[in-house]
Amino acid sequence: MKPETIQEKKRRIQAIAERLAGSFPNIRVPLHHRNHYELLVATILSAQCTDEAVNQATPGLFRRYPTPERLSRAAGRDIEKLIRRLGLFRSKARSLKKCAERLVKTYNGEVPSTMEELTGLAGVGRKTANVILGNAFGVPGIVVDTHCKRLSRRLGLTGEQEPEKIERDLMRLLPSELWSGFSHRLIFHGRKTCHARKPDCPSCNLSDLCPSAER
Ligand code: SF4
Numbered sequence: 360m361k362p363e364t365i366q367e368k369k370r371r372i373q374a375i376a377e378r379l380a381g382s383f384p385n386i387r388v389p390l391h392h393r394n395h396y397e398l399l400v401a402t403i404l405s406a407q408c409t410d411e412a413v414n415q416a417t418p419g420l421f422r423r424y425p426t427p428e429r430l431s432r433a434a435g436r437d438i439e440k441l442i443r444r445l446g447l448f449r450s451k452a453r454s455l456k457k458c459a460e461r462l463v464k465t466y467n468g469e470v471p472s473t474m475e476e477l478t479g480l481a482g483v484g485r486k487t488a489n490v491i492l493g494n495a496f497g498v499p500g501i502v503v504d505t506h507c508k509r510l511s512r513r514l515g516l517t518g519e520q521e522p523e524k525i526e527r528d529l530m531r532l533l534p535s536e537l538w539s540g541f542s543h544r545l546i547f548h549g550r551k552t553c554h555a556r557k558p559d560c561p562s563c564n565l566s567d568l569c570p571s572a573e574r
Pocket residue numbers: 510513514552553554558559560563564565566569570571572573
């Protein structure tokens with residue numbers, strides 16, 4: 360088969376983006392939150408955990424620690440107790456406390472709004488930072504989690520393994536106004552149809568656009 364030109368790939372990803380937008384018109388982040396601080400905390404907690412599990416843990420956590428100031432003064436053991444049902448709860452408890460300390464000390468208790476500042480917070484990598492930038496500040500970004508990585512590779516949009524390189528490849532193919540929506544919808548599609556072990560190609564509405572489709 361003839362290799363795809365960059366223009367052909369751009370047209371194909373545009374078609375994929377349109378189909379996904381039709382399937383998932385609402386791309387609200389499923390983590391429950393009422394403000395930027397709560398979104399940041401919930402997103403840090405969501406690493407290697409389901410959103411449902413995080414949504415069960417956060418009401419108690421936010422009741423007890425409703426602000427970065429309060430969280431920065433918490434005892435690590437108490438945070439652990441409140442999130443102990445989540446994977447990696449000890450290291451997440453440490454990150455939350457350190458993150459809150461920096462928010463108070465450096466940002467006057469506010470969540471900062473740039474990639475550089477966000478990734479300087481404990482527990483925040485580019486993936487988490489892009490969730491915050493896109494959902495809290497309307498700054499376009501590509502969220503590369505395990506679903507986005509798997510689907511981008513299966514759809515032939517990247518050959519890379521590292522999240523940062525995948526992010527770069529997708530950014531080159533799509534206009535910036537589509538970055539956030541596209542990556543969130545890929546995640547939804549991965550959860551619903553293009554599963555890690557057994558992609559459901561026969562019922563996938565992207566199959567004619569996907570080089571990995573089982574025909
Ligand atoms: S056709 Fe199959 S491999 Fe391709 S995106 Fe759909 S479910 Fe995934």
